[in-house]
Amino acid sequence: MGEFKMKKDTYILGIETSCDETAVAIVKNGTEIISNIVASQIESHKRFGGVVPEIASRHHVEQMTIVLEEAFQESNLNWKDIDAIAVTEGPGLVGALLIGVNAAKALAFAKQKPLIGVHHIAGHIYANRLEKEFQFPLLALIVSGGHTELVLMKEHGRYELIGETRDDAAGEAYDKVARMLELPYPGGPHIDRLASEGEASIDLPRAWLEDDSYDFSFSGLKSAVINTIHNAKQRGESLKKEDIAASFQASVIDVLTTKTVKAAKNYHVKQVIVAGGVAANKGLRTALTEKFAETDIPLLVPPLRLCTDNAAMIAAAGTISYEQGKRSGMDLNANPSLLLK
Amino acid sequence: MYILSIDTSNQSLGVAIMKNDIVIGEVITNIAKNHSVRLMPAIDELMKEVNITPEQLEKIVVAKGPGSYTGVRIGLTTAKTLAWALNIPVVGVSSLEALAYQGRFSQALVCPFFDARRGLVFTGVYQWKEGKLSLVREETNMLMEDLLQSFLEQNQEVLFLSPDIDKHAENIKGKLGDLAIIPENTFQIANPSHLALASTNYEADHTHSLTPNYLRLAEAEANWLKSQKETK
Numbered sequence A: 001m002g003e004f005k006m007k008k009d010t011y012i013l014g015i016e017t018s019c020d021e022t023a024v025a026i027v028k029n030g031t032e033i034i035s036n037i038v039a040s041q042i043e044s045h046k047r048f049g050g051v052v053p054e055i056a057s058r059h060h061v062e063q064m065t066i067v068l069e070e071a072f073q074e075s076n077l078n079w080k081d082i083d084a085i086a087v088t089e090g091p092g093l094v095g096a097l098l099i100g101v102n103a104a105k106a107l108a109f110a111k112q113k114p115l116i117g118v119h120h121i122a123g124h125i126y127a128n129r130l131e132k133e134f135q136f137p138l139l140a141l142i143v144s145g146g147h148t149e150l151v152l153m154k155e156h157g158r159y160e161l162i163g164e165t166r167d168d169a170a171g172e173a174y175d176k177v178a179r180m181l182e183l184p185y186p187g188g189p190h191i192d193r194l195a196s197e198g199e200a201s202i203d204l205p206r207a208w209l210e211d212d213s214y215d216f217s218f219s220g221l222k223s224a225v226i227n228t229i230h231n232a233k234q235r236g237e238s239l240k241k242e243d244i245a246a247s248f249q250a251s252v253i254d255v256l257t258t259k260t261v262k263a264a265k266n267y268h269v270k271q272v273i274v275a276g277g278v279a280a281n282k283g284l285r286t287a288l289t290e291k292f293a294e295t296d297i298p299l300l301v302p303p304l305r306l307c308t309d310n311a312a313m314i315a316a317a318g319t320i321s322y323e324q325g326k327r328s329g330m331d332l333n334a335n336p337s338l339l340l341k
Numbered sequence B: 001m002y003i004l005s006i007d008t009s010n011q012s013l014g015v016a017i018m019k020n021d022i023v024i025g026e027v028i029t030n031i032a033k034n035h036s037v038r039l040m041p042a043i044d045e046l047m048k049e050v051n052i053t054p055e056q057l058e059k060i061v062v063a064k065g066p067g068s069y070t071g072v073r074i075g076l077t078t079a080k081t082l083a084w085a086l087n088i089p090v091v092g093v094s095s096l097e098a099l100a101y102q103g104r105f106s107q108a109l110v111c112p113f114f115d116a117r118r119g120l121v122f123t124g125v126y127q128w129k130e131g132k133l134s135l136v137r138e139e140t141n142m143l144m145e146d147l148l149q150s151f152l153e154q155n156q157e158v159l160f161l162s163p164d165i166d167k168h169a170e171n172i173k174g175k176l177g178d179l180a181i182i183p184e185n186t187f188q189i190a191n192p193s194h195l196a197l198a199s200t201n202y203e204a205d206h207t208h209s210l211t212p213n214y215l216r217l218a219e220a221e222a223n224w225l226k227s228q229k230e231t232k
């Protein structure tokens, strides 16, 4: 008894437009989704076999206020409830980022609310906090079309990059191999599905790099897949697509899981979290789950809907910045190569 | 009624605040710098200078292009979001039309244009008659050479207005001679207050569906817009 201190709830409105989804969400106290609207453009980019930046930007400008309105209506909140506006400032496609950043600035100005720029990957990491509270130190494996990174966190809002890809991101390698196998865009889910039906019978390389390195490299693997397909054709043999997919995926997953487990042990982390679009990959989820079951380190994998780009994750990461007093000015800009700090 | 006008569709950045038809503040810069970084601070500072708060605004007017795709989107996103958040109307005005207001007292045909690279220009033909501006030839994206040829055939005086005039003046004079009227550079960029004036001829746009006046569509974009219209 006797504790009369009232702690007001914090509501952050998040905006994300770094690639091909226009997304707005409202999150309570950094942990609870109040509304989470994502307008995906995937159907529009499919025919091009990838995201076309100019078209992505055109869609964002058309969708922005519609998605804002939906997110607001679904929340049943008033503007006076909103404490701050958080927005992805980078990295991503500059023309796409600009729409979110300028919308966020206009909102912050119109409603006289604090503005907070958020790193996209910090968002992916904080998607997990919408499921379970963090325990530090924690290790985050981020795998997406643009990223393959291992990030160590000793406290909220501080990120230490301990490993990253030296060439292609894992998701990029998936898309390229999918194109070779003539699978529709986006290729990742198709490879994942084919892999589950095939056998990893083809010997493909694993890029371990230096002994003490947590960096990744996938371009050699990609070339090996091209050569394998090419050589088989030359010999008049036909390889099963399922087996190619399974062998490719086995190589990617082997490197990702081995390095993640090693880093987790070396840094004595209390938690490992997986983030980014490729975290939706079933093969990867299963392999990581099995490997970490052999350790006593808990593994957190977000539900599928929080793996892909959304604004709830931006609001969640923005909540921490808000609580730590970090603010952006009206001169906030899109930064396509923003570093995670 | 307080009106905020925004133009970031080309190199110049313009913001104006009007009280009905009176300009109470206007800022124009004409330097090659980032609109995304500078637009909101420019609005913020001008509003403070003239002592107006966001809630006092009753209408937003924006230059919707043609021009730089990115610049147009920065202006439109800002204008649409402000209008939505403040629950006030927004009106998009063609950037060419706003520029044509610099020819208010000319009897000639008015040809505002923006350089669109590779010999192309975004342009339209306007004319002032009895204090009213009318569009006499649709805005389009065309070759400067074809545009000048059409004026030559028409054999009528034409007033040229463009922030890119220096690049084209010699060519225009060479082709059209005395038919071409090219005023001093101070007339060659649009005033954001003219946007507000032009907007009085239009109904408010629907905030969600106000889109840029790109005047140039990639084929894929054209297809996409068509499919959008079909679903509406």
Ligand SMILES: [Zn+2]
Binding pocket: A120, A124, A144, A276, A277, A308, A309
């Ligand atoms: Zn992402």
